[in-house]
Amino acid sequence: MSPDRPAPPFGPEHGFGLYVHWPYCTRICPYCDFNVYAAKDRDNAALIKALGDDLTRHARMLTGHPKLGSIYFGGGTPSLMAPADIAALIEQAANLFGLAPDAEITLEANPNDVLTGDLEGWAAAGVTRLSVGLQSLDDEALAFLGRDHDAAGARKAQALAAQYFPNHTIDLIYARPGQSPDEWEKELSDALSLGAPHLSLYELTIAERTAFGKRAERGELVPMPDDDQADLYELTQSVAEAHGLSAYEVSNHARSAETQSKHNLTYWRGGDWIGLGPGAHGRLSLGGERIATHAALRPADYISGIKPMASHVEGEHLSPLDTARELLALGLRPGEGFDVARIETLTGSPVPEETLAVFESQGLIRRDVSRIALTMDGRLLADRIAAELSP
Template sequence: MSAALPFGPDYGFGLYIHWPYCSKICPYCDFNVYAAKDRDNRPLLDAIARDLARHADDLPDHPPLGSVYFGGGTPSLMAAGDIALLVELAERSFGLAPGAEITLEANPNDVISADLEAWAAAGVNRLSIGLQSLDDDALAFLGRDHDAASARKAVERAAGPFPNHSIDLIYARPGQSAESWEAELTDALSLGAPHLSLYELTIEERTAFGKRAARGELVPMEDDDQADLYELTQQITEAHALPAYEVSNHAQSADTQSKHNLTYWRGGDWIGLGPGAHGRLTIDGHRVATHAAPKPADYMTSIESPPAHDPLSDIDNVRELLAMGLRPSEGIEMARIEAIGGVPLDEETVATLRSSGLIRTIGDRIALTAEGRLLADRIAAELSP
């Protein structure tokens, strides 16, 4: 693989495994998920294993994996032995780089009841725990199956075997005040997690919340109020030494930043396995997109055919690299954008955004300012061809 390419595994190489089943589907969730029932999971596991093998055949020159991420859905419902099997297959297919990050998304109740040592023995070295809130009324509103006490217990239990762990919270909920969010976030910070993912509630049309909003039963928070809470979030996290290293993600240090997500934001390669999983791969110097069939049954059937690669145009690559590369605080090299598109970023647009205080340039790198993060998507669109 040529180091001169402006995208690809030189900027990170990861593996995403999507486990689509959940014990309960949350009303805000727009992911590709299905209710967990009594079922034989072996056919899906076998399909994921075969999918990994055929990707290995397509990518003989790729380096060892820097990260493996079990997402969902609720992959903490998987048996530890099945997690171990997939980690072993990943290592056998590509190798694991020294210090490779292996993340498991987990619900608090699973963290409380699981054999955490078995997860660690399977290869997991990072947990991403979906607390979503530390307020019982908010958890009921969000349709979660745990309470605040269980959330705290889960984080305390995880911290021993998994010092590298992250917690997710959802804020900007309808009617949420700045005072209540400040108290809740401060409470979450007291748990000592070295990484936080803090997301504003988004009402998607096809979700249960989206249907309630369409009927007028749920009123999303106004954009200006959301922006105020976002700015408050930055103030609180910076005061607690967990500054944002990406629009929605905060870490104590570079060591606790998500290696896997950095691969996305830096324009690296990742394999997407499991129903509905997306991937980005560099094959023979060209960037391709992959998208697995969303329904588990269709996904299992599709493994009998060669994987579909959708070539990305230069414009696709430029727009995607800008949209992703602007999100982390490190920004992105403008020369990489020019190398793909053949022309530099528009100087007048860059100058206008910089004078407006929305972007900053550091040498050849362009990055969002704190104010610019509130308008990340708009800024990426303005800079794109």
């Protein structure tokens, strides 16, 4: 692209990544709404081959794309993968697409896998960043969340991860039923004192098809009221800020720009990413069109459906309007904000000035020419603001 031409409203100019979904877990957590299956004793050779064939298929069709800026192994529990299989996929991606010099390669891991896993092997495979699912530092809460580790194990896992992967992140789940502000402030402060350069802090969501969702239907579990959740969210921001990890996105906190998640920024900025693995989603740009891909959910269906010699991308061709709505909803999440001119390029119509003015007067957004960003109060109403600004 010519340096004097503006970047298109979507596509690899805004980031290019690879997401690999590993669908197996040793235990399925009661709050999990992802496409996951019990690991049991499985022969994973067919799935590993399918992932490689799927990557080859994408490379045949994305010949004009730049080098990959990130690879993210998610799930499920991708730390259950053999390091040799992780290394092979990374090497194949590097051979097919190339890796940017500062490419970020993340592996999600449960604490017990960190304590018993081959961290040297992960690093040798090419992993540069570990995402450790602590979820809590309270034993009672961990039991409630169905985790198979305790608080002591979580602390040990984070310390071990830091030795091998200075750029790592930890996940915590808060706004659990009955959780008080004092309890959460202590737990969050304890987690921040561990020294991780990045934290992902998520409010507990009760999804219908999960074990928690079924318990809620029976009245056995009562989700925290929305107002109480909002209070804990505001508390989260102030405590994290005081520890030097400000929010660069609604739920994500980093010590510096260098420790922000490059892969997730690709999502929020409207970049392209390949989705490999059962149930994986992707967004690809070809010929000026935005294509949403969604792999088959069941591992057996995914494996049997891969055609490495395919000559076209199978997926839904999004309309400019659908693309604009998605870019807006995602683009409002990071603190850096979003250029609404990108929406206007797609729709041919301006974002309503009156609505922007109202949100600005209410202290919900900040504006800099055509760029808008949510304020702290605005983050609490992110979905509503995106809906009202949506074309």
